[in-house]
Amino acid sequence: MLEDIDDNALDEVARVACGGDDYPVYRRGGELPKLLQQAGWDNVARYNNEPRRAWLTNQLRARRHVPGAIDAFVCRLADRREYVHRNEPLAAAEVTQLLNTILATEGFEIAHSQGRPIIRPYKPPTDQEQQTPDVILHVAMADLVRDADLATVLESRLNEARICDRNGAYASAVIMLGSLLEGVLLDAVKARMSGSEKPPERWTLHDLIETAHREKWIQADVRGFAGKLREYRNLVHPNAQVKIGHAPDRDTVSMCWPVINAALNDLAATAT
The missing domain is CATH 1.20.120 (Four Helix Bundle (Hemerythrin (Met), subunit A))
Incomplete structure (x- = not known):
C-alpha cells in the first residue's frame, strides 16, 4: 500500500526509526540493517557510517517500488516484538502513534489484528x-x-x-x-x-x-x-x-x- 508514499513522509518514517531527541527509541547506525532484516528484507546493504537517517532513507527509497517492502518495515516498527529486548513495553504504542500521524496524510494508518500490526486505509474515528x-x-x-x-x-x-x-x-x-x-x-x-x-x-x-x-x-x-x-x-x-x-x-x-x-x-x- 505504501509504495507511493511521499518522499517527505518516508523521511519522517526514517526519523522515527532512528530515534533520538524526543523520539521513543534510539537506534545506532549499526542496528539499522538488522531492523530491515527483521522486516523481512533480503540482501540488506551494510551500514556505511553516513548519517543514520540519510542512510535509512536511501534504503527505503531504493525499495519503495518493491510491493510490500515499505509496509513490512513500518509494521515492524510498530510491532511489540521489536521492543521486548529493549525493555521498552510502551515504545510500540508511542511509535504507532507517531507513525499514524505521518501516515494519515497519505491516507493510511496502522491497526492491530490478532496482536500484529497491519496497514489499512485511514478510518476517521467515529x-x-x-x-x-x-x-x-x-x-x-x-x-x-x-x-x-x-x-x-x-x-x-x-x-x-x-x-x-x-x-x-x-x-x-x-x-x-x-x-x-x-x-x-x-x-x-x-x-x-x-x-x-x-x-x-x-x-x-x-x-x-x-x-x-x-x-x-x-x-x-x-x-x-x-x-x-x-x-x-x-x-x-x-x-x-x-x-x-x-x-x-x-x-x-x-x-x-x-x-x-x-x-x-x-x-x-x-x-x-
Missing part, C-alpha cells in the same frame, strides 16, 4: 471514539503527577489504552487503564501522606481506592466504579478471565473511560 476518552477529562498528567518521569509513563499508558480501544484490543485497554489508575493513586498517596510507613510495593489497587475515598480525594461514585475497573484490571491474569467467564468488549471499555476521567479530575480538584 463520533463515539472521538468522545469516549476525552469528553470529561480536564487535567493533563504532567499537572497531576509530581514525578515527571512517572507522568510521562502514565501519559504513554493513556495513549496506549486509546490505541488498544480503537483497534479492538479491549482487554489490553482495560488493563492499561487499571495500571494507570494505580500509578496515579500511588503517586497521590506518596505526595499527600508523607507520614505513611507503608512501603509503595505493599499498596494494592483496592487499598489505594479506599484510601483515596476516605481522604476525600475521590468521590463516592468514582470509588464504586473504580472497584469494578480493579476487577477488570486483574484480567492481566488469564485465569481471572476464565473465572468471570467473559472477555471485556467495547461496552466494558466505554464504562471504564469515565471512571478514569472522573478519578483524574477529582484528584486534580483536591490537590493542594
